[in-house]
Amino acid sequence: MKAIKCESYGPPEKVVRITEVAIPSPKDNEVLIKIHATTVNDYDWILALGKPYLYRLMLGLFKPKNGLLGMELSGTVAAIGAKAKKFKIGDAVMGDTSEYGFGTFAEYISINENAVIQKPRTLSFEEAAAIPHASCLALQALRDIGEIKEGQKILINGGGGGVGTIGLQLAKLHNCAVTGVDSQEKLAIMTAIGYDQVIDYKKVNFTKAGKRYDLILDCKSNKASLTYLKALNPNGRYVSIGGKPFNLIGLLLWGKLMPLFSSKRLKILALKSNSGLEFICDLLAQRKIQCQIDGPYPMEDAGRLIQYFGEGKHKGKIVISIKAQTHKE
Template sequence: MKAIVYNKYGPPDVLKLTEVEKPIPQDNQVLVKIHATSLNYGNLVLLKGEPFLARFAFGLLKPKYSIPGGDIAGHVEAVGKGVTQFQPGNEVFGDLSGCGWGGFAEYVSVPENALALKPANLSFEEAAAVPMAGVTALQGLRDRGKIQSGQKVLINGASGGVGTFAVQIAKSFGGEVTGVCSTRNLDILRSIGADHAIDYTKEDFTKKTQSYDLILGINGYQPISAYKRLLRPNGNFVHVGGSGSQLFQAMVLGPWLSMMGGKKMSSFLQRSNQKDLIYIKELLETGKVKPVIDRCYTLNELPEAFKYFEEGHAQGKIIITV
């Protein structure tokens, strides 16, 4: 089979399309023929080995996983004898970040709990946009953010992969959602249901007088003290992504700031979870959430896709067709 392989950390050009052995599913595994995959920030960490602390999980001196790629959508080609949830022919989607990656390939063998049945109303490309970004948004809002109906929610970085899901999921919980984005993305936010949109190229949202019950920081460089000023009493700030200094503040200063005044400040790391993926699937099938896709590349165009992704201006998700 064809797969994207790399053996050293570096820029996108270290990724090479080559022939490798097609996997054989073990007793508890499902062999998936992959039709589409997508890019996430975790893919970039895996590619570059940065921040350096990530190498303790992904390989200190060279990549532990030779075939990167987390999100997949495809159909089941074969199952191991211990598999009970799927059968050949099923259309599935899933997140491989918790079971060895390997999504940038024509086939992959994975544990069945990494997958869920693909939403019937989505194409493979649309389904591949969902797993990591959708579950990140869900877990950040529901589990760490403790979102409640009627709350005012601010999402900084609302037009990217995680952000577009976060806006829609927050709306599904009954939140009043304000999204922060650039001028060219305002229409996207309105189209996915944001109640308010702030153009960061024209105004500094941290200087506004509006306060929020929950803030999801997906992108940005602002000090977390600026977010704390925007929180209502007992409000919650959840750092999902942003600058390295912001991440450091959230991890180191967040717990200390949380002990002062009742406002919670924390960082968050998504964990792949089949139950949460199925929850997202139901939102997709009922039309409460829809993937936003910027553009598609082929597997052999993956280096170009990464270069575009690194620019940080994607409107929703970048898809790779296999």
């Protein structure tokens, strides 16, 4: 089968390659999935580039340990392990596999059956691949950690990406006024999909603009921790879903100290893979929210797409279509 791997660190277009590998066999609690679509995430950008360098302690000091790319998928079950009980051959599935393993940039993957859920018939394979990671990040950040309330003022930093576009729609279900921060190239489409106000991050630093919000969802976390306090109302909450390691360490430390002297809160989301995904699927089925897809693109473009993602030029979720050959036992 074809699989996309990264065997050294560097520019994605140079180090990401399609290779031929054997189709894996499912272990006892695993299912073999024929992948129809996958997506690009921060993990792929970090793995290809090997930066920030701190991540190399986990990924491999001088080159990736395994180089497996991809952590989201939609597809159909092609084979079942001896003890796997949740699915049958032919079932359409979807999910964020990161809790159990990576490697969705491939024609097939063998993964623990708990890494995926049943795909609703109302969703295309492209939509199903695009929502597990981003939507669960947005939902858990806004609802579970941010404790979103009716009519709040919300800011989403990185508002034009996959998490931001879902986060906006979830906030609008609570009748919130939402400001989105991103690059100039994305502002027009962000306005079109419903942001009340948009900010070009190159022109305006939202922490110094004098406006305050009840809840901030930060997809970037690229500023010093305490600067976010200036942009929060009393009792306001700031929730980071990721960013530069040293900024996250600062947020973690200050987040623990904050209750001693302020009503404001600094939080970091520890994602629970696929938690709340059925809820998101229900919202999509009822057309209360929509999925913003950039693509789909062929798997041969993977290196270029990871670079495209890293440059922040994508509008919504980058989806890669996988056209796998038929698996034979």
